Amino acid sequence: MSNAVLSPRIHQDAVAEAEAGVAGEGAEGAGSAELVRIFDDIIAEAPQPDFKARHVLLRRLADVVCLPESRINAFERAVTADLLVEMLRESALVDRIRVAKRVSILAEIPNSLIRMLIIDDAEAARPLIEDCESLTTADLHYCARFGNRQHHLILATRKELDSILCEFLVDTEDVSIIEALLKNLRARLSQPALEAAVAMSQNHPQLIPLIMRRAELRPSSAYVLFWWAETDVRRLILTRFGVNREIMQDMAGDVFAMMATEKWQDPLARKALQFIERRQRNREALEKSPYSSLEAAIAEAAKLGMTRHMAEEISYMAGIKPSTGAKLMRDRGGEGLAVLCKATGLSKKALRALWKALRRPLRNAEGQMHPHLAEVLITYDILAVDRAQTVLRYWNWALSSALTHVMLRAISSGEDVDLEALSVPQRAAMLAFAQDLKS
Structure with missing residues (x-):
């Protein structure tokens, strides 16, 4: 019986009889329900009629649309x-794919056909999403809104993807989609989209090399990415994004005298000039410190071990806030210490002393220099003083100037912060320092 092919009339009568039996009670009703299932299985397995006229008509209608x-x-x-769309709704996938491939090369495609195919099965939508140049921005956004994950993956590979659509795809927080988008060098990523990808890279490190290849990457995002990147990426960030400040220094040369006349009363201008000025060490902090110099403070810490008070003194004399200094001293890789020492004019000897003060290993079991320290010393060597100062001051500016007490309280209490309302350094500080501030 399972191999029999029932005529529509026989099946109709059998189903009617079985449905009538379902209304009965007990085993008779249950048996009738089972009979309905058997008949349905038989029909599903039966060969379906091949309507040749339908296939010919679909091709002809597609021919007309393509004229x-x-x-x-x-x-x-x-x-x-419109007629073609109605037929395609009930047609097999292979027919829909065939039509999609045909119309994808057209300079003008009727909107009803686009809207139907672009959110169809992914294989039917693919020819249009990937290759059709006549799709408008509205068409692509329609696909993003009403398509599924497979549509989003295909969209992420489309050439000349606009920035708003990129933001939509990044907002899905789907790592595979974001990977495909980052690999697509012809997609135009906005700064918020790239910042979101940078934030995700903290938990998904496979995104980091893709982010580093993006032309849209700016120093603010790169300086944040530094904190969870590996050594080779950190060096690349420091060499590529360690900005020279000579132009800013020349431009603001006479402003320092103006600020001195005003006794540095303008806090906004003072913070900006602190970022621009050439001198890194804080002379006022040195005069107030119990230590004779920054080098002396580090030597004392190496001898006795780093305490909180010593760390604060070293930070103040280095011209940074204690919170920034704490971030650098807790840096797992240690390259942050290389930036600190190079920016403040400290020698390699002082860097080794600082390394020792933080109870980091100087040598391995074989008595050779510990590989982590060796890598940090290489980073120190490749850095220029001015560029190291730029990176250090940006970190300090983002934490001390951008993070207000309101934001600090929100982070520590777990409150949500509207990232869109924040400035670039504020967002950078949120990403780089939020985890430290919570701990």
């Missing part, structure tokens, strides 16, 4: 497309 403007006007094309 040049010299043969068909816009109204005729639209009406034909």
Whole structure:
């Protein structure tokens, strides 16, 4: 019986009889329900009729839609497309794929046909999403809104993807989609989209090399990425994004005298000039410190071990806030210490002393220099003083100037912060320092 092919009439009568039996009670009703299932299985397994006329008509309607403007006007094309859409809704996937491939090369595609195919099965939508140049921004956004994850993955690979659509795809927080988007060098990533990808890279390190290849990457995001990147990426960030401040220094040369006349009363201008000025060490902090110099404080810490008080003194004399200094001293890789020492004019000897003060290993079991220290010393060697100062001051500026007491309280209490309302350094500080501030 399982191999029999029932006529529609026989099946209709059998199903009617079984449905009538379902209304009965007990085993008879249950047996009738089972009979309905058996009949349905038989019909599902039976060969379906191959309507050749349908396939021919689909091809002919597609031919008409694809006719040049010299043969068909816009109204005729639209009406034909409406009829084609209605047929495609009930057609097999292979037919829909065939039509999608045909119309994807057209300079003008009726909107009803686009909207139907672009959110169809991913294989039917692929030819349009990937290759159709006549799709408008509205069409692509329609696909993003009403398509599924497979549509989003294909969208992420499309050439010349606009920045708003990129933001939409990044907001899905799907790592595979964001990977595909980052690999697509012809997609135009906005700064918020790239910052979101940078934030995700903390838990998904496979995104880091893709982010580093993006032309849109700016120092603010790179300086944040530094904290969870590996050694080779950290060096690349420091060499590529260690900005020279000579132009700013020349431009603001006479402003320092003006600020001195005003006794540095303007806090906004003072913070900006602190970022621009050449001198890194804080002379006022040195005069107030119990230590004779920054080197002396580090030597004392190496001898006795780093205490909180010593760390604060070293930070103040280095011209940074204690919170920034704590971040650098807790840096797992140690390259942050290389930045600190190079920016403040400290020698390699002082760097080794600081390393020892923080109870980091100087040598391995074989008595050779510990590989982590060796890597940090290489980073120290490749850094220029001015560029190291730029990185150090940006970190300090982001934490001390951008993070207000309101934001600090929100982070420590777990409150949500509207990132869109924050400035670039504020967002950088949130990403780089939020985890430290919570701990």
